[in-house]
Amino acid sequence: MPTDAYPGVGRRIAYQRRLARMTQQQLADVAGASLGTVRKIERGERNPSEEMLEAFADAMGVDAAVLRYDAEPTRTSVHAALPDLSAAIATYDLPEDGPVRPLSALRAAVSEAARWRVAAQYTRITRRLPDLLAELARAYHAASGADRTELAQLLVRAYRSADAVAYKFGAHDLSARLIDLMRWAAAETADPVTAATVAYVRTETFFAARAHAAGLRALEQALDKAPTPDCTRQVAARGALHMRAAVIAGRAADTTAAQLHMAEARVLADRLPEGVYCGTAFGPDSVRAHEVSVAVSLGRDHLARALDIAHEWKPPTDLPAERRSGFYIELARVQLWSGQPDHAFESLKVARHIAPQHTREHPWVRQDVAVVRRLKRADAESLSNFAEWCAAS
Numbered sequence: 001m002p003t004d005a006y007p008g009v010g011r012r013i014a015y016q017r018r019l020a021r022m023t024q025q026q027l028a029d030v031a032g033a034s035l036g037t038v039r040k041i042e043r044g045e046r047n048p049s050e051e052m053l054e055a056f057a058d059a060m061g062v063d064a065a066v067l068r069y070d071a072e073p074t075r076t077s078v079h080a081a082l083p084d085l086s087a088a089i090a091t092y093d094l095p096e097d098g099p100v101r102p103l104s105a106l107r108a109a110v111s112e113a114a115r116w117r118v119a120a121q122y123t124r125i126t127r128r129l130p131d132l133l134a135e136l137a138r139a140y141h142a143a144s145g146a147d148r149t150e151l152a153q154l155l156v157r158a159y160r161s162a163d164a165v166a167y168k169f170g171a172h173d174l175s176a177r178l179i180d181l182m183r184w185a186a187a188e189t190a191d192p193v194t195a196a197t198v199a200y201v202r203t204e205t206f207f208a209a210r211a212h213a214a215g216l217r218a219l220e221q222a223l224d225k226a227p228t229p230d231c232t233r234q235v236a237a238r239g240a241l242h243m244r245a246a247v248i249a250g251r252a253a254d255t256t257a258a259q260l261h262m263a264e265a266r267v268l269a270d271r272l273p274e275g276v277y278c279g280t281a282f283g284p285d286s287v288r289a290h291e292v293s294v295a296v297s298l299g300r301d302h303l304a305r306a307l308d309i310a311h312e313w314k315p316p317t318d319l320p321a322e323r324r325s326g327f328y329i330e331l332a333r334v335q336l337w338s339g340q341p342d343h344a345f346e347s348l349k350v351a352r353h354i355a356p357q358h359t360r361e362h363p364w365v366r367q368d369v370a371v372v373r374r375l376k377r378a379d380a381e382s383l384s385n386f387a388e389w390c391a392a393s
Contacts, residue, residue: 199222245257325352325358
């Protein structure tokens with residue numbers, strides 16, 4: 001449908017931009033548009049394409065339907081697209097006939113989806129991944145030799161991008177199915193680093209089930225099987241496992257294990273520059289961010305450590321958006337528990353600015369905003385708007 005069929009779209013974009021506390025230049029930068037284009041659209045002099053409309057929605061952390069129509073839907077387009085992801089994996093072993101692009105094009109498409117994942121661009125993932133997953137399955141079953149092995153690797157990466165959406169949006173059964181497929185495809189690669197990466201992602205199922213002690217055992221078994229860290233990929237994979245083991249050990253109230261795994265992660269991080277390795281951000285900055293995660297998991301006497309870290313250090317802008325926003329979401333929880341509701345709200349606003357979709361769908365954000373509203377009897381308009389935006393009760 002052409003966007004000129006949506007009267008007032010420019011006005012709604014301008015309203016949501018102001019609600020998100022973004023300038024026109026910031027919206028243009030995040031959405032990949034020019035400042036002049038944003039200005040013309042908001043003045044009603046130009047209609048955005050459907051793709052641009054969704055880019056604006058992604059940038060502001062709202063559903064595109066909010067920009068198309070005056071009434072906000074109860075379900076976002078991401079939620080509505082989850083059945084398409086489910087259907088795409090239902091026939092992973094018996095894919096329907098269809099076109100298959102060259103391996104180089106599939107490689108590029110999977111890498112693009114991975115970039116959307118770490119940037120928390122979930123709408124883009126749900127728009128492209130169902131067809132890509134079906135195409136990769138067709139390519140995999142028709143291939144042989146080295147091509148088949150590489151396609152198994154690509155399937156692991158693509159399933160991980162799809163899983164990020166399923167898990168963040170609360171579709172935990174779909175997330176578990178995607179992780180099972182990641183484990184199947186990883187076995188086809190016979191690559192121990194890929195297996196370690198899948199073990200890292202699999203921890204989501206233990207978080208969702210609150211089976212923290214079992215999740216810690218699974219990660220420690222994965223560490224036992226992980227290769228000796230002799231190259232960059234191996235160092236990063238082992239370090240990521242230790243980071244995640246530290247967090248889930250904290251959730252299991254195992255302080256000793258949390259501290260031991262965090263110490264191992266620091267040692268490995270010192271051997272690498274910060275970067276995204278095999279789809280996971282790892283390095284000194286990621287470890288520092290995870291120290292806050294561990295402090296939140298352990299709670300009580302460990303909260304002061306998280307506040308000290310936040311006082312001394314802030315996530316650099318080259319850290320992936322999802323990880324940076326996660327840091328501020330967790331910092332907000334520490335600040336709230338430490339009797340600093342105003343600071344907590346400021347941290348949540350920073351998280352929203354960095355990765356709106358990630359922040360809006362995070363259950364802690366809804367919980368913590370609701371608590372801040374109860375603590376602040378004179379409810380500020382900005383706090384009310386934020387609570388409405390993330391559907392806090």
